[in-house]
Amino acid sequence: MSTAAIAAGEAAFRAARAQRRRATLFGLALLAACLLLAAWVSEAHPATLLAGLPRIGEYFHRILPTLRWEALFAGSETEGSLAFWFYRLDAWAWLLFETANMAALATLMGAAAALLLAFPAAHNLGAGTLAYQLSRRSLEAARTVPEIVFALILVWAFGVGALAGILAIALHTAGALGKLFAEAIENTEMGAWDGVRATGGNWAEACRFAILPQALPNLLSYALLRFEVNLRSASVIGFVGAGGIGEELYKVISFNYYEEISAIILLVILAVAAIDLFSENLRHRVIGALGGAA
Incomplete structure (x- = not known):
């Protein structure tokens, strides 16, 4: 060169x-x-941020419990003990259990609706222009509105309680999972689809026997992740009277019961961590079972 x-x-x-x-x-x-x-x-503004940062630190300092090592494992009447910090553990545990039930039921309802809409919303399955547009726009509308807005509307319709919270989270979950499910379906191989259609299977049968087995591990992973997200959402929408631990958290924040705030927040964190570990274990088991069956 x-x-x-x-x-x-x-x-x-x-x-x-x-x-x-x-x-x-x-x-x-x-x-x-x-x-x-x-x-x-x-x-x-930077000045506003700099002025507010010390106040954030001050608030977190206030909600920390005053624990003393010599009294750490004493009874609930002894100030400075764990039992004194979690003196309402029985009530909070029940509310947290109710919140987890709300999240689980809402996730199940939302995932079922998302699965039904995800197949026509998947571009590669050819459900038809009308079905594709309707399913896509419905999913967009459901996930665009925040859960707390749905909760405000449903509390007005159904009254204060867990039902409004469950329906609000389920609506938003359907929209969020529907998009993820549709994208997972669009990433599947179409060979099995062509085989089912060539042997006389209709559109629904091809979705069930050709596409669903391929996409199922991803669908399950998304649904379990959403369950974890919904537990946090269920804790928040209780602020508007939609049931669960959120109502109690809103009450203690409103009355500045600082140590109770940190106790409830710690319980929610532990619950989310437990659900994350359970979800990971369940996902690996299902993926292993599907791989063994294949």
């Missing part, structure tokens, strides 16, 4: 690298401008 050709190649490489750098710098500058504009519109 001649020296001129090598020099021309190096010049072209340097020019392309310089162009990429300019494009990168322009993109970063545009991103910075957008972030500054967003901060200005939302009034996220």
Whole structure:
């Protein structure tokens, strides 16, 4: 290769690298401008943030319990003990159990609705333009509205209690899982689909026997993750009277019962961690069973 050709190649490489750098710098500058504009519109001023950070630390310091090692395992009447910190553990545990039941039932209802809508919402299955558009738009509408807005509406319709919370979370879950389910279905191999259709199977039978077995591990993983998310959601929507531990948490926050706030938050964290461990174990078992069957 001649020296001129090598020099021309190096010049072209340097020019392309310089162009990429300019494009990168322009993109970063545009991103910075957008972030500054967003901060200005939302009034996220640095002075306000700096003034508020110490108050956040002060609040977390207030909600920490005053535990003493010599009294740590004493009874609930002894200040500084774990029992004194969790003096209402029986009531909180029941409310947390109710919250977990709300999350489980809402996840089951939402996942069932999402599964029904995910097949026509999957572009590769050819359900028809009308069915595709209706299912897609329905899922978008369901996941766009926050659970707490659904809860406010349903509390007005059904009254204060767990039913409104379950339905609110189920509606949002259907929209969120429906999109994920549809994308998982779109990533499946279509060979089995073609085989079922070629042997005379209809559209529903092809979905059941060709697509569902392939997508099932991903669908289960998404549903279990959503169950964990819904436990947190169920804790929040109780603020508007939709049942569960959220109502109790809202009460103690309103009355500044600082140590009770940290106790309830710790219980919710432990519950989420337990559900995460259970979900991971269950997912591996199901995937192993499906792999063994295959």
